[in-house]
Amino acid sequence: SEGDMQDGRKELPVFSGLWGVVVRFMAHWGRAQKQVWALIGGRNTSREGQLVGDFWADRGSEMDDLRSWMAGEQDQVLLLTGPRGNGQNTVMRHMLGRGAVFIDAGMILGSGGAVDDYVFVRALCKAVGYWPAQNMDRMLSALLDMILPGSGKLSRENEVLVAVQRVLSCVTNTLTEIERHRSLAKVTGPAPLFIICGFTSENKSRREGFFDTLVEWAAYVSETKLARVLFIADSSFAEPAMLAALKERPERLSVHELNDVNPKLVPGILRRHFAHTGLAELPEVVPDDISAIGGRFRDISTLVGHMKAGLDSHEAVRKQIFEAETT
Secondary structure (H helix, E strand, O other): OOOEOOOOOEOOOOOOHHHHHHHHHHHHHHHHHHHHHHHHOOOOOOOOOHHHHHHHOOOHHHHHHHHHHHHOOOOOEEEEEOOOOOOHHHHHHHHHOOOOEEEEHHHHHOOOOOOOHHHHHHHHHHHHOOOOOOHHHHHHHHHHHHHOOOOOOOOHHHHHHHHHHHHHHHHHHHHHHHHHHHHHOOOOOOOOEEEEEOOOOOOOOOOOOHHHHHHHHHHHHHHOOOOEEEEEOOOOOHHHHHHHHOOOOHHHEEEEEOOOOOHHHHHHHHHHHHHHHOOOOOOOOOHHHHOOOOOOHHHHHHHHHHHHOOOOHHHHHHHHHHHHHHO
16 A cells, blocks of 8 residues: 655555565665765765864875875775874865765664664664664564574674675665766766774774674675775774774775974974954963973864964963873
């Protein structure tokens, strides 16, 4: 039967038994691919503050190297790494804007996603535009049980990984369709870009197999040139962990490292930033005070926040050092 839904869409025909499960499963799969396709065209991300532009303004050659590295035709998984907190994630969001799909593992594994299966899978689905988030898992388990009784009774962790693999499989199928249409239309240019960020040495194991599954999927879509996949992770764990997931095949991984800014450039960065903010009274920047902060983006961003709150550079540095020692 068919009925009009409140939003004007038509309900799917109702079928009973095994065919009902199959038909609903395939219908949802097709709709899921359309949702993913719509998202891959570019995610609407908010612009980062002016600070990120000021921070990288004196490092044009590094930015040129990064753009060149990313713009080339890639068949490897990309890893952008460096010290934690040096701004890799921020600069990529600033540089790409709507030009990539961001999968934030930190967000997915946070907010209950590390312990709640529903929250975890739903957050992953939302990141890639997959729909529906949960019904697919229950439907597939029911389908498996009908075909081979008992086969749908997976362990909790295995069932979650199956859900992850199904979402990624849908994304892969969508990328294949995009590539087919691009080829027919003789469209040239780089493949869609996915940014996977938010993994740390602490949260990587909160969902057993999640990190490795994403790396293996990234290797497949990269080698087949369906997509470019860039991981952003700090150098404390990223490269060894990814090589382990890639079965120690270094030719499948391309690594680019961004280091901290030269501390001698920090006073100039701050002056330039405060000049851009339009403040009625610009904070005084004393180089001798600032030298204690170093050249890490996260630390400079925190310092800017203290100075915008009314502290002079000496008081802001003292406050930041005190907070670092007490946390």
